[in-house]
Structures are given as C-alpha cells and as structure tokens.
Amino acid sequence: MRFMRSMAAATACLLLLAAQAFAQDFGNADYVQDMDTGAVNWQTGYVTAKGIGVPPPNSVSLAQARGMAIRAATVDARRNLLSMIKGVQIDAQTTVQNAMIADDTVVERVRGFLQNSQILDTAYMSDGSVEVSVGMNLRGGLANALIPPETPFFVPGGSMLAPSPVPGPVPQMTDNGTVPAHGTEGPLAPAPENNAPFTGLLVDARGLGARPAMSPRLLDETGKEVYGTASVSREYAIQQGMAGYGKDMDKAAANPRVAGHPLVVKAVAVDGKARTNLVISNDDAAKLRELAPGQDFLEKCRVMIVLD
Known part of the structure; x- marks a missing residue:
C-alpha cells in the first residue's frame, strides 16, 4: 500500500511538472512587452503591474499593519498599471x-x-512589506x-477591404533600403484541395522592427488599406482584439485564433512612426482582397501577427 501511494505521488508530481512545462512553453510563444513596472501580453490582451506597500510605523497591531500595507501596495500597483496602459498604442x-x-x-x-x-x-x-500584483x-x-x-467598422452586407479613398504614406523600407519583390518572401498558402475556407490570417512580420497595437493595419505597397477596422466587426474587435501577437x-x-x-503572408515593410502598421506585397494584397468576399476570417479578427 505504501509503495502504491509513493507511485501515485510520484506520478502526480510528474504530471504537474509536465503541465507546468507545457504552460511555460505555450506562454513563451506569446508576445510580451516587459516594462519596469509590469508587462503587456499582446496575445491575451492582459496588462499586469506590481506595487509595494509598507506598514505604517504607528500600527497598533500586526493585522492593522498588514492591512494598511496591502492597501498601499494595491494603490501603488494600480498607479503603475495606469502608467503601463497609458503607453499602449491604440493605433499607429x-x-x-x-x-x-x-x-x-x-x-x-x-x-x-x-x-x-x-x-x-x-x-x-x-x-513586513507587501507586494501586490494587479491586472x-x-x-x-x-x-x-x-x-x-x-471609427468605421465593417457592417455585414457592406464592402470589405475597399481601398482607402486617400493613399497612405509611402511605406518605410526594410533594413537594406528596399521593398522585397512581390511575393518573394512569403507566398500565400495554397488553398486546400477540398476548397475548405481558410481559418485565419497569419502575418510573418519578423525582422522589420514592427511593434504591436490595439488596432493594427495591413497596407499594400501603395499605402492602401488591406486590413483594418473597416474590415472587421466592431463586436469582434472589441471582444477579441484586432489581432493576436506571437513570436513563433x-x-x-x-493558436486557436487561426x-x-x-x-x-509575409510583411515586407512597416509604416508609420509607431511601426505598428504592416505592408504586404501588392500581389498578396490582391489575393487577399479576392478571397475576402467569400470568407469571414477577417471580419471575425482571426489574425495572428508574429514579431521578433
């Protein structure tokens, strides 16, 4: 009986370690911006911050000292959380x-x-101090x-992926000073043989120094929008975010999102000072526009962007 209990305990420990390893491995795939006071997880959309509180010297009891330290730590953590949130890019x-x-x-x-x-x-x-984490x-x-x-959002029955009425700014070039030739660094995945619809859009933006935002945009090489708020339902954009971000x-x-x-598709350049808008080749943009009317993965914000 003692042997069986030991084996059960060992098995439970192994399962716990495996679960922790899996969770850590999955978490490492998320794109997280670490800052001095906390972090922004751009896959989950969750912002966290920490604060420190110390008990006042005139506390009359340990319980009072601890309670006041917790209150002070919570105020400090929420102050830091506000600082974190203020720095978040809504758009470019x-x-x-x-x-x-x-x-x-x-x-x-x-x-x-x-x-x-x-x-x-x-x-x-x-x-005697207390550290509180909030999110x-x-x-x-x-x-x-x-x-x-x-903000203009897609309305069912409306037109998706319509060109912008005014062309955007000329896209910034990649590090070597050029925009790669059309489709040379990321051809679209071929449609499945059974013509099943695509389940999402995966944008490879590595190597461009791109940054995350709540409302990113995809542009073609002339600056016309391919994906943005006008392509998605406001409900999906609010509840799920315009895109998820990863690093693998x-x-x-x-990811369940896609x-x-x-x-x-492969992003070929970034656009804007904040470097949150991505440029894809005109060929890929044309193919995406052609697909859009028959599939709803853009409307439902089923987009993942991979950054460095």
Whole structure:
C-alpha cells in the first residue's frame, strides 16, 4: 500500500511538472512587452503591474499593519498599471495617453476600469512589506472606451477591404533600403484541395522592427488599406482584439485564433512612426482582397501577427 501511494505521488508530481512545462512553453510563444513596472501580453490582451506597500510605523497591531500595507501596495500597483496602459498604442498615431488628453470622458472611463482591476497575487515579505500584483484586459469594456464610436467598422452586407479613398504614406523600407519583390518572401498558402475556407490570417512580420497595437493595419505597397477596422466587426474587435501577437510561427499557426488552415503572408515593410502598421506585397494584397468576399476570417479578427 505504501509503495502504491509513493507511485501515485510520484506520478502526480510528474504530471504537474509536465503541465507546468507545457504552460511555460505555450506562454513563451506569446508576445510580451516587459516594462519596469509590469508587462503587456499582446496575445491575451492582459496588462499586469506590481506595487509595494509598507506598514505604517504607528500600527497598533500586526493585522492593522498588514492591512494598511496591502492597501498601499494595491494603490501603488494600480498607479503603475495606469502608467503601463497609458503607453499602449491604440493605433499607429494614438497612444492611450493621447486619447486621455484629448477626451476627459476617456480619462473617467479608464480610471473606472482601473479601480476595478483584478488583484492577481499578494506576497508578504520578510521585512513586513507587501507586494501586490494587479491586472486588467485591454479588450472588452476598456477597448470599447478607447476606440472612438465614430471609427468605421465593417457592417455585414457592406464592402470589405475597399481601398482607402486617400493613399497612405509611402511605406518605410526594410533594413537594406528596399521593398522585397512581390511575393518573394512569403507566398500565400495554397488553398486546400477540398476548397475548405481558410481559418485565419497569419502575418510573418519578423525582422522589420514592427511593434504591436490595439488596432493594427495591413497596407499594400501603395499605402492602401488591406486590413483594418473597416474590415472587421466592431463586436469582434472589441471582444477579441484586432489581432493576436506571437513570436513563433509554428505556435502562432496552432493558436486557436487561426488554427486549422491559416493563410500565411509575409510583411515586407512597416509604416508609420509607431511601426505598428504592416505592408504586404501588392500581389498578396490582391489575393487577399479576392478571397475576402467569400470568407469571414477577417471580419471575425482571426489574425495572428508574429514579431521578433
């Protein structure tokens, strides 16, 4: 009996270690921006931050000291979380901080969500101080508050992937000063033999110094939009985000957002000062526009972008 218990315990430990390894391996595929006070996971859309609180010297009891340290740590963590969120790019031109400066109602809404941010962990230090971790999602209610109501979104029955009325700026070149020839670095995946629809779009943007944003855009080489808010349903954009971000092509292709038979394209350049908009070849853009009317993976934001 003792042997069987030992074997069961050993098996449980092995299973736990395997699960932890799998979770760590999967997490490593996410694109995470680490900053001094926290991190932004651009695959999950979750922003986290930590804060430290110390007990006041005039505490009358250990319970009071600990409670006040937790409260101070939570305030510090949410202050750091606000700092993190302010630095997030909404699109190529606007950060959350820009949006808050431009509109007082955005300030009120962001602060409201901040006060309701989730306490993820509380750690008690040997010196009596407390570290609190808090987090909140950029998607859902916060995204709805940050993306202006007048932003054009796709409406079922409307036209998807229509060219921009005014061509955008000339795309920035790659590091070697040129735009690669059409389709030479990332031909679209061939359609399956049974003509099954594509399950998503996978964009390889490695090697370009591209950065993530809540509302990224795909452009062709003339600056006309191929994918943006006008291509997606607002509901999907708010709840799921315009795109997920990863740092491994194979794992991104297996992500539930696009898994099955994703269409693969190679970004050839970045556009804009924030480097969040991606340029694909005119040939790939034409093929994507041709596919769009018959398939809804863009409307449903089934897009993964792989960055360095």
